[in-house]
Amino acid sequence: MTVQENQAEELLHRFRQGDVRALARALTLVESGHPVGQELLKRLRGQARAKVVGITGSPGAGKSTLTDRLILEARKRGERVGVLAVDPSSPFTGGAILGDRIRMMRHHQDPGVYIRSLASRGALGGLAGATVAALALLEAFGFDRIFVETVGVGQSEVDIARVADTTLLVLTPAAGDAVQAFKAGVMEIADLFAVNKFDLPGGERIIQELKSALELAPPRPGGWHPPIYPTVAATGEGVEALFEGLEAHYQHLVAHGLLEAHRLERARFEVESVIQEWGRKRTQGAGDLVARVARGELSPEEAALALLDPKTHP
Structure with a gap:
């Protein structure tokens, strides 16, 4: 048995014993692309099913505060909760810019809650x-419900719909918030809407705008009609009803046999992401090919084929 296999076996044993430090170590190995992390993934993948909720929306909409409140609702029901806060990455250093876990610090001593920040790694503004x-x-690891809070910019809204079972779009009465959602095409992928900071002026107006837009939206799988929930995350107002809505959507997926399709799409997204990251790294070391494209000697397609198969290098 190799050193890497020994490390994987030891970490796997601790992981299955419920050691949180082993979970943290496994997450670090997986995020860095370490072979031990990949080996762990192969052995652990598909062994459990959690309710995965994606939370997205524009910056400043109160996603982290709302997530914090939803964690409380899940814990009231005895659920073990995992949270992945996907932070924007600096395009220069690759490090995460924000630390949304700060807003959820009240849970740091609760053994039933685990919160982890992940960098988006420049994945075209989306999820890595x-x-x-x-x-x-x-x-x-056995969490019953996992919240994935996205950066809320670029491609992340569309990405989260491919990863989560239920996608929650958080909007505010701020001017233009609903209009931006319509432009970005997010209306088609959100399963539920939360109009947060509903105590601010314009709350009723944005709900009416959403209702009008949803009347024109294409039908959802199984005939689901996305509900709209007014919330004030700072006080907890409306959060219990929103949580019940999340649960209702999950039960809808179960009743109509839609969960398996979600899991397959999640795996497809992961494979595509690996290919995308591989291509980005290979392109960084292909200065000659890139220069030839810039000079018009090669088409981008020819350069890409040369990276995929060096034997085809023109």
Whole structure:
């Protein structure tokens, strides 16, 4: 048995014993792409099923505060909760810019809650494939519900719909918030809407705008009609009803046999993310090919084929 296999065996044993430090170590190995982490994933993937809720929305909508309140609701019902807060990555250092866990610090002594920040790694403004791998580890560790809070910019809204069982879009009465959601095409992927900071002026107006837009939206699988919940996360107002809505959507997926399709789409997204990251790294070391594209000597397609198969290098 190799050193890596020994390390994987030891970590796997501790992981299955419920050692939180082993979970943290496994997440670090997976996020960094370490072979031991990949070996753990193969052994642990698909062993459990958690209710995965994606939470997205524009910056400043109160996603972290709302997530904090939803954690409390889940704990009241005896659920073990995992949270992945996907932070934006600096395009220069690759490090995470924000630390949304700060807003959830009240849970740090609760053994039934585990919160982890992940960097988006510049995945075109969206989720990194490591997020899906981390999800698989949290599921295998036995969490009943996992919240994935996204950066809320760029591609992340569309990505989260491919990863989560239920997608919650958080909007505010701020001017133009609903209009931006319509432009971005997020209306088609959200399963539920929360109009947060509903105590601010304009709350009723944005609900009416959402209702009007949803009347024109295409039908959802199984005939689901996305509900809209007014919330004030700072005080907890409306959060219990929102949590019940999340549960109702999950039960809808179960009743209509839609969960398996969600899991397959999640795996497809993960494979695509690995290919995308691989291509990005290979392109960084292909200065000659890139220069030839810039000079018009090669098409981007020819350069990409050369990276995929060096034998085809023109």
